[in-house]
Amino acid sequence: MKGSQDMKKALLLGESWTTHMIHQKGFDSFTTTEYVEGGQEYAKALRDNGWQVEHVPAHAIETAFPGDLDALRAYDLVVISDVGVNTFLLSRVVFNTSATEPNRLALIREYVLGGGGLLMVGGYLSFSGIDAKAGYANSPIGDLLPVEILEVDDRAEHPEGAVVKVLDPQHPALGDVGSSWPTLLGFNRTKPKDDAEVLAEVNGHPLVALTSAGAGRTGVFTSDMSPHWAPPPFMQWPGYTPLWNALSTWIAGG
Structure with missing residues (x-):
């Protein structure tokens, strides 16, 4: 399973969006559309430490997601x-044609x-x-994570800045x-499970947490890897690259 001994391989899913705006100017209006891919700083942090990172943006998941378990195990x-x-x-196969996959x-x-x-x-x-939403x-992966996911809108918006407390x-x-x-x-509000290792909290809620699941490992970082929840001081912080590399490496079994 997995990448070579010298180069670990990560599959980043999501971190993209399309914004369609209506500009109303008195009687007249016009529209603009913008497509953005996030996660570039995270991918760079890993690549700078010898990782191979493949990014599948949100709209491409239905066609570019690995086709079977063997492909995922790469x-x-x-x-x-x-x-x-x-x-x-x-996917369109399921939603439009009622086929199975x-x-x-x-x-x-x-x-x-x-x-x-x-x-x-x-x-x-x-x-x-x-x-x-x-x-x-x-979901099939909900019980594998080290935190309990709420079933309500779990966003915690803190324009004044949410304080991080490192526990370990x-x-x-x-x-x-x-x-x-x-x-x-x-950040997203969650509750730590009994077997979770909570390494850092944000305003008293889990920020970084880890656990084992079967023969694998799972982890969470409950805030953004990029704006808006991750503001410029976080993105430019000297700890950004070593944090993401170490967290990713540990979860990958390193």
């Missing part, structure tokens, strides 16, 4: 960031239990998400970045 780590369960479950989240579950690593990163469509609580600064998954972290602008 990766040391699967990262889900800011994309909800419906993107995995409701493999459950992508069930494949991720089997991958983890067989020894793979899974990291969920926060956002408006992670965990429960905005208006509870992300929907991971009752010596844990190898934190990359020796110390205990003084920049504040964050928000």
Whole structure:
């Protein structure tokens, strides 16, 4: 299973969006559309440490997601960031033609239990998400994570800055970045499970938590890997790259 001994391989799923805006100017209006791919700083942090990172943006998951368990096992780590369960479950084949196909989240579950690593990163469509639309609580991977996912809108918006408290600064998954972290602008509220290792909290809620699942490992970072919840001081923080590399490496079994 997984990448070579010298180069770990990560599959980043999500972290993209399209914004369609209506500009109303008196009697007249016009529209503009913008497509954005996030997660570039996270991918760079891993690549700078010898990882191979494949990014499958949200709209491409239905066609570019690995076709079977063997293909998924080519990766040391699967990262889900800011994309909800419906993107995995409701492809055009299923939604438009009522045909059956493999459950992508069930494949991720089997991958983890067989020894793979899974990291969920926060956002408006992670965990429960905005208006509870992300929907991971009752998904095939919900019980594998180290935190209990709420079934309500779980966003905690903190424009004043949410304070990070590091509980276990010596844990190898934190990359020796110390205990003084920049504040964050928000996060997904969750509850730690009994067997979870909570390494850091934000405003008293889990921020970084880890656990084992079968032969694999799972972890969460309940705020963003990029704006808006991760503001410029966090993105420019010297701990950004070593933190993400260490967290990803530990979850991948390193």
